[in-house]
Amino acid sequence: MVSALGMTVVLGGCGSTDSSDVTLRLVAADYGASAADGSQKYWDALVKDYESAHPGVKVEVSVYSWNDVDRKVREMVDDGHAPDLAQIGAYADYAAAGKLYPASDVLSIRTQADLISQLSDAGQWEHTQYGIPFAASTRVLFYNKTLFAEAGIKPPTTWDELAADAAALRAKGVKYPYALPLGPEEAQAETMQWLLSGARSGNGYTDDVGTYSIDSEQNVVTFDWLKDELVGKDLTGPVAPGKLNRADAFAAFADGEVGMLNGHPTLIRQATAKGVKFGMVPMPGRTGKAASMGVADWMMAFRQNGHAAQIGDFLDFVYSEKNVLSFSREYGLLPVTSSASTAMSASGAAKDKVLRPFLDQLPTSQLYPVGKTSWAAVSAAVKKDIGRAVAPGGSPVGVLTRLQATATAADSRDAG
Known part of the structure; x- marks a missing residue:
């Protein structure tokens, strides 16, 4: 979780550019150790796949280091230009300010049910889930x-x-x-x-x-x-x-x-x-x-620009078993969905086996009190x-x- 790319990359789509098109803006944290393995690489590939199947939606991704990403989102929100999505370290203050969609407003029932329950519970503010777990680890x-x-x-x-x-x-x-x-x-x-x-x-x-x-x-x-x-x-x-x-x-x-x-x-x-x-x-x-201590990073959807349907459709793609496994394996983190976690546990691949000591601890781990503003x-x-x-x-x-x-x-x- 190092190395700022410090760049805003506008990713090209395959769809038309008429007035009915929607552009989603996502700010994400960098999990790579260098530009060569940074998170921009992951998002570039994922968005390319998504846009090819959804010609009416474009996704612009900005990746920042963990030293900068929370502050960057705060500045955008304070300036009245909230992104559609942010993948950062905390959600509760934005939820308390009424700036986020509840997870149930954007995720399909299937996707929300697939999230590991302990992590979903940690994503709640006043008994409603606003924080959508994106990555997890234990110690x-x-x-x-x-x-x-x-x-x-x-x-x-x-x-x-x-x-x-x-x-x-x-x-x-x-x-x-x-x-x-x-x-x-x-x-x-x-x-x-x-x-x-x-x-x-x-x-x-x-x-x-x-x-x-x-x-x-x-x-x-x-x-x-x-x-x-x-x-x-x-x-x-x-x-x-x-x-x-x-x-x-x-x-x-x-x-x-x-x-x-x-x-x-x-x-x-x-x-x-x-x-x-x-x-x-x-x-x-x-x-x-x-x-054991568990840590989760969070995805959240901002209300400001609307686009709830497009946000939800994109997130359903992001949280598919294939894409959750791809991200987890790329950066050595734990899956946040039950389907991907089960697949990783059953895998005989060396890169999955080495994560099992952490995976075994996740169900009983304790997380920070992130639901407190x-x-x-x-x-x-x-x-x-x-x-x-x-x-x-x-x-x-x-x-x-x-x-x-x-x-x-x-x-x-x-x-x-």
Whole structure:
């Protein structure tokens, strides 16, 4: 999820150009590592196929990096020029503002029913689905098999075993025994996985009824443990966790410098390309297997330009089993439809088999509280501040209490 193409590409269609033609405008995020494998390549091919069978519709696609795409859509909406479709990271604020079509207004019954129910549920704002899942992933613990063999250790299943393994790796001179990326790029992900691994109840950032519980006792215990047992014992590497970004941690793993870290499917390609021998196991919990974190990115349909029928027809094509599988396989992500997920699970292809550890975790994984319009503000606050909780002299309870206050205030503003 890197590399901005930074280009607006108008894709030619095969239909007529009379006044009855409709042009749909889609803004999408880039999942590629370079222009050569960027998402523009995927959309170019898909739109060409669609337009050849639908001569009355053209589709213009603009692809931007994840650093820019959410801001770009926000600017378009604020300027009164919303796209017809946006494939970005969050939908709830647009739904709350009345700017989106409900999924049921644009998707066929068949397509909507094929979406994985857990993801569809996460796409709801006030019990109506507006966010249409487009891509999904889960997290597992990656470990370097070569480094583990040299240290004479096995993959951990509990926090105590993880700390012991990290100490053994450090004794062998491993640069990052456990890489803990709490830097501003994606700190909200690493944080949530650790909150889930320490949870006896709740869903990480929220409790069982969906109320923010960032400063709960169990979450404070989790960050006390990270600060004292990993960071404080010099088991997380030379870069302070609050300054270590996910992309840099992944790159270090691919360079053979990391013993273990939480990772998503993108890391498979990076590590394989560098010849790293790695294994994948569920993230350890305090005393055993932890709940996994799931992440979904979202497609949404804006009301401003109308075109509900054309939007729906195009989305039915986008969400066909063939196209969902094509995208998932191209970028190492998990299918968001039951039909494509079943096909991938049954496949004997190596590129599908390697995703099964992630696919197996998806049905029981916990997602960010994306149905809250306050989540964007809370996520930004976590990215900015959570690294301070494990810094020397830092106070986990103090940082978590401040984040809870931010979340409560954001929730109150949105409710008002």
